[in-house]
Amino acid sequence: MFTSVDDVSARLAETGYLASPAVATTVFLAARLGKPLLVEGPAGVGKTELAKAVAQVAGARLVRLQCYEGVDESRALYEWNHAKQLLRISAGRDESWDETRTDIFGEEFLLPRPLLTAIRGDEPTVLLIDETDKADVEMEGLLLEVLSDFQITVPELGTVTATRRPFVVLTSNAGRELSEALRRRCLFLHIGFPEAELERRIVRLHVPGLGAALTASVVRVVGALRAMDLRKVPSVAETVDWAHTLLALGADTLDEAVVQDTLGVLLKHQDDIRKATAKLDLETL
Amino acid sequence: MSDVAERITSLVGALRAHGVRIGTGESVDAARAVETLGLADRELLREGLAATLLHGVGQRAVFDPVFDLYFPRGVGGPDGGPADRAALRDRLAAALAADDPAALARLAAEAVDGLGGYGSSPESDGWSAYQTLERLRPQTLLARVRADVRGRGVSGAGFTDRLLDDELRRRIEEFRRLVGAEARRRVAERRGRDEIARRAVRPTADRVDFLFANRDQLAELRRAVRPLARKLATRLAARRRRAARGTIDLRRTLRSSLSTGGVPMRPVLRRRRPARPELVLLCDVSGSVSGFSDFTMLLVQALHDQFGKVRVFAFVNRLDEVTGLLDHGRADPEGLGARIRAEATLTGWHGSSDYGAALGEFAERYGSAVGPRTTVFVLGDARTNLSDPNLPAVREIAGRARRAYWLNPEPRAQWGTGDSAAPAYAELVEMHECRTARQLSGLVARLLPV
Ligand SMILES: Nc1ncnc2c1ncn2[C@@H]1O[C@H](COP(=O)(O)OP(=O)(O)O)[C@@H](O)[C@H]1O
Ligand SMILES: [Mg+2]
Secondary structure, three states: OOOOHHHHHHHHHHOOOOOOHHHHHHHHHHHHHOOOEEEEOOOOOOHHHHHHHHHHHHOOEEEEEEOOOOOOHHHHOEEEOHHHHHHHHHHOOOOOHHHHHHHHOOHHHEEEOHHHHHHOOOOOEEEEEEOHHHOOHHHHHHHHHHHHHOEEEEOOOEEEEOOOOOEEEEEEOOOOOOOHHHHHHOEEEEOOOOOHHHHHHHHHHHOOOOOHHHHHHHHHHHHHHHOOOOOOOOOHHHHHHHHHHHHHHOOOOOOHHHHHHHHHHHOOOHHHHHHHHHHOOHHHO | OOHHHHHHHHHHHHHHHOOOOOOHHHHHHHHHHHHHHOOOOHHHHHHHHHHHHOOOHHHHHHHHHHHHHHOOOOOOOOOOOOOOHHHHHHHHHHHHHHOOHHHHHHHHHHHHHHHOEEOOOOOOOEEOHHHHHHHHOHHHHHHHHHHHHHHOOOOOOOHHHHHHHHHHHHHHHHHHHHHHHHHHHHHHHHHOHHHHHHHHOOOOHHHOOHHHOOHHHHHHHHHHHHHHHHHHHHHHHHHHHHHHHOOEOHHHHHHHHHHHOOOOOOOOEOOOOOOOOEEEEEEEOOHHHHHHHHHHHHHHHHOHHHOOEEEEEEEOOOEEEOHHHHOOOOOOHHHHHHHHHHHOOOOOOOOOOOHHHHHHHHHHHHHHHOOOOEEEEEEOOOEOOOOOOOHHHHHHHHHHOOEEEEEEOOOHHHOOOOOEOHHHHHHHOEEEEOOOHHHHHHHHHHHOOO
């Protein structure tokens, strides 16, 4: 998939994803060792985006399992299309029950969900299991099984084994500690907030219209906010949003009034806005 | 065994000794990572080994210094003549102004080499980060670097200029860290890595005994309060849901089945009254255990919206309510301990803990704070300085509460030794050993009422 760590960085950059050395190295290793990649980090640092970028670079289809509270086998693996089965039964062709049963548990009545979809088929696939920490613990057991053998058994149909293992990316905001067993299956990558230089490049890429000097100022202010003890510090997503906002306002330098007026783009809690206002000395207005 | 394989084995050994659980599978992956990445680029190697050996971000603080020992940047001191202090300070000032991490790392190596060595006999000599920093005093460069940056107009006139001081402080802090790492590496060269790796790398803050944590570690713990609280809140919410899910409401199930001709199609689950539980904390804040109780108070405060009511009382030998001092928004974590000790009446005519007197005062003055919905936590080492433990007061408090727990930061083996009344108290309230933040979060997740 990749020839070197630099190759990873260069090709991800072409799709608009700027990888830190840690990100590029780990993606390279995951591809080489054929292991799932667990990406952990705060919201908005580009975890989901990374999986999408890898799929694009590899020319692979992206299959995404979005986890949420209560996501279960029927959402993750497969489900039988009961309505269709009922119709088929009541259509009542001239046949024995055994024949009907064989028929309604056939391929035609199966609704594959992301895990099964990713395992079937021969095209290169990136399987993104997004926000794994939101799923219940039982779901982890299921993931563990699938990620160990890359096969899924549908009792009525038999066992489906991957002919080509997907490149698996699991993400987590660490809302809940994932089990040790699942972690052991994976290579581990923590994405934190980027270094100033990388963040400037990300902003330049997304908001090229903003001048270099203002981009640098934007990143410095965000860095200062991250050093404060806030409920929720701004992430890369907010930095990019803020840059867009400043461009739209036609600001060409930062001043107190602009920062004050747009702080709500960076900070979501009133407490945080109050605290940052004080620490940045904005109250002198 | 090849040199690299051997180094990975020792690295893994050192990490395990620091509580990082690494199986053979991971060691094999690590070897493959080294094979795939090669040794040429040390930072890639670092990331590759971290990706294969670690399972969580908390372990990184242990990993990095251990990695620096086993895969050092170089061997011996830097090339070139002995560094002189004034010249080093000049170059450090320039590197800080330019925000040049590579230059800072080089300077850290030169500084330790030139200023950090001590002793002359092979048994007693070594390299000291402390001595290096005392001689170099990087913090005193702040004004000069600031003037330099401003002079060159790179700080951006106007608004962002006000950020400069804090940015420079963070860079200086980073330089100090680099000096620490370099000194450890030099010492390791002399004494053998394995021994240094055992001693010199700090365990992650959440595994440090509260009773032995130093200032930095306590500060690190305070910063961890909020993320930890967030995690615990999700776990509490999950427990609450599970508790609420439990029972089927038969009457409502039947009523709703009327629409389906009396066939109960879907069970109606009983909704629990969302009466939020109440919490009372009684905290020994005397010197020896204050790190523990400060941290616990902050954690409970951060969780306050999980509860109907939280009241916090602090004591040494007298007891006072401090709920107000912990109020949301006001709670500046660093200053908490000092504020409590300044604003509350905690001591009478002597300064050492007296559990009996303090708990008696609670039962007498604030007894009404505890009712059938209240869960009480007592935090402290139960060392009474040989005064009367006042068991009736504890019995009364526990009797009135829904549940009562005692969290003791001392190792269980020490309960009952010397002046510890722990066994006597443990007869009356369920007592748990709670030595580290890690233990505490486990207990909180399990014991807090939902
Ligand atoms: N390294 C990066 N390169 C390019 N864009 C990035 C990068 N990191 C974050 N972003 C931007 O931040 C946004 C949020 O990223 P996302 O993947 O949704 O975050 P997460 O999944 O970690 O919550 C993306 O839409 C992207 O614009
Ligand atoms: Mg995401």
